[in-house]
Amino acid sequence: MKMKPIILASSSPRRREILEQVGVSFEIVPSDKEEIITKTKPYDIVKDLASMKANDVLLKVSKPSIIIGADTIVAHNDRIMGKPKDELDAKHMIQELQNDTHEVYTGVSIILSDYNDENILISKELNFYEKTSVSVTAISEDEIDAYVASKEPLDKAGAYAIQGRFATFISKIEGDYFNVVGLPIAKIYEALKREGITINYI
Numbered sequence: 110m111k112m113k114p115i116i117l118a119s120s121s122p123r124r125r126e127i128l129e130q131v132g133v134s135f136e137i138v139p140s141d142k143e144e145i146i147t148k149t150k151p152y153d154i155v156k157d158l159a160s161m162k163a164n165d166v167l168l169k170v171s172k173p174s175i176i177i178g179a180d181t182i183v184a185h186n187d188r189i190m191g192k193p194k195d196e197l198d199a200k201h202m203i204q205e206l207q208n209d210t211h212e213v214y215t216g217v218s219i220i221l222s223d224y225n226d227e228n229i230l231i232s233k234e235l236n237f238y239e240k241t242s243v244s245v246t247a248i249s250e251d252e253i254d255a256y257v258a259s260k261e262p263l264d265k266a267g268a269y270a271i272q273g274r275f276a277t278f279i280s281k282i283e284g285d286y287f288n289v290v291g292l293p294i295a296k297i298y299e300a301l302k303r304e305g306i307t308i309n310y311i
């Protein structure tokens with residue numbers, strides 16, 4: 110049976126790199142829908158936003174596909190952190206996260222779409238989340254200022270990149286590392302395998 114194309118509904122370079130790293134062949138169709146948060150629990154927020162992105166892209170593609178949408182947020186105590194608004198916001202986020210442990214949640218929606226004999230769209234959506242605990246070392250004001258000045262924090266949830274310079278401040282993680290970066294690829298692979306889909310490699 111011809112493998113349906115995998116479509117990554119994301120403009121995140123990190124998500125693209127993770128799929129490339131495991132040798133998956135895929136297309137990118139980003140969602141440009143505004144991220145409207147209607148839930149309060151972090152795992153509900155990321156599941157909702159991932160579903161919103163994947164369903165937005167479902168309307169953009171007209172062929173049977175496997176569409177993957179994702180959303181990542183950082184939660185510390187009861188504070189939810191998305192991407193920082195600006196450098197000052199990034200500084201405040203890192204000040205809060207340093208010398209403590211927080212959680213990173215990534216929601217994923219996988220939409221398996223097809224068309225029946227009357228060319229009617231039929232789809233099945235798998236929607237789940239993954240959580241990783243991340244412990245951060247104590248970071249001085251000067252170190253925070255230098256990190257923010259690197260610009261790395263600005264397009265990342267929680268204003269940091271575990272795969273980047275911020276690795277110097279990560280003392281421990283519990284759970285999936287790739288989930289922190291933005292795509293829990295092992296859980297995605299398992300979900301597809303349960304649907305009888307083995308990711309076709311490049």
Ligand SMILES: Cc1cn([C@H]2C[C@H](O)[C@@H](COP(=O)(O)OP(=O)(O)OP(=O)(O)O)O2)c(=O)[nH]c1=O
Pocket residue numbers: 118119120121122123124139140162179180181182183192213264265266267269270271272289290291
């Ligand atoms: C915590 C963390 C987040 N991130 C990134 C992953 C995501 O790109 C970003 C979370 O923002 P998202 O809003 O989930 O994703 P995005 O806006 O970058 O892309 P799209 O909505 O098109 O899918 O933060 C890292 O790169 N490293 C990290 O350690």
